[in-house]
Amino acid sequence: MYDNKTLVSVVIPNYNSSKTILLCLEALISQTHKELEIIVVDDGSTDGCLGLIEPFHVTILSTGNNAGPSKARNMGAMAAKGEVIFFLDSDVALFTDAIENTLIAFNQNSALGSVCGIYDKVPLIRDSIVEDYRSLQAYHWRKSSEGIVTPGFFSLGAVKRYVFHEIGGFNESLRDSEDAEYGHRLSQHYQLLLTSTVMGRHDDDDSVRVIMSKLFKRARTRIPLYMRRGKPMQGFETPARALALGFAALTLLTLPLSTLHWGFLALTVFWLCVFIALDGSQYVFVAKERGLRFLIFFTSVHLLVSATACAGLCKGLIDWCIDPAFRRGGVSA
Secondary structure (H helix, E strand, O other), X not given: OXXXXXXXXXXXXXXXXXXXXXXXXXXXXXXXXXXXEEEEEXXXXXXXXXXXXXXXXXXXXXXXXXXXXXXXXXXXXXXXXXXXXXXXXXXXXXXXXXXXXXXXXXXXOOOEEEEEEXXXXXXXXXXXXXXXXXXXXXXXHHHOOOEEEOOOOOOEEEEEHHHHHHHOOOOOOOOOOHHHHHHHHHOOOOEEEEEEEEEEEEOOOOOHHHHHHHHHHHHHHHHHHHHOOOOOOOOOOOHHHHHHHHHHHHHHHHHXXXXXXXXXXXXXXXXXXXXXXXXXXXXXXXXXXXXXXXHHHHHHHHHHHHHHHHXXXXXXXXXXXXXXXHHOOOOOO
């Protein structure tokens, strides 16, 4: 059983975090659970953020170059002394009870190997309306999927130390979907809980272009996970939401033709309606939170982002068919 004397090692992969690292560390200092070992693993930062970190009583390690979050997390975890390793991204500020609630969750279910949290619906730093879209979308998807899942969310997620050493580290060849891959691997042996009792505010992307680029890569690298044998993927990536990606692509493909003939217009509207209906609760949630005007903006951005993710899945399927290294779950050009 874990109690208020249990040492928790917080491992923070850090890369050019000068915008958020102070908020991240200050939130850790304010945790209701006080027995913390904070390990910051710098991943080749060039923005001077280390100067902001040094005044804090933390352990600072270095990967030596920009090797990606998997290597940084693995390095921090291997140095950790706590019974629980809490992985935390440098652009997340935890709610004050997040780590305490993590230990409570572990105590309530001995079958758990990992406890992961969700992002608040309010961004940590609001830079644009696009960040409002991303925060609400991520919050709803994860909130609606609370319970036992397979993908991990190790931007704010904990693993029992002995489980980490048993399962092995993150796949260092992956820079995208590495936490989903690790969670899926862990879930073959232990349960992974996704819970809103562990929450933090996240400084998400404020550019549609950046979101599209990231989700294309993540969707592509999900394919090896979907194709693996063993326990199937279970979480917010539901069959209905996966199907919605295809209808988003169909909507955008027929949209240019909708001005040529009413039949194309009707088809485009039909595809769009199906796209929305497949995740209807999301749009009801957004409308209640922000009203009709923002809902129109939200739907437009989500349509574009979803079509991009569909393209990423298609690219991943092609790579799966022709690239043996990609089938093994690694990364190829």
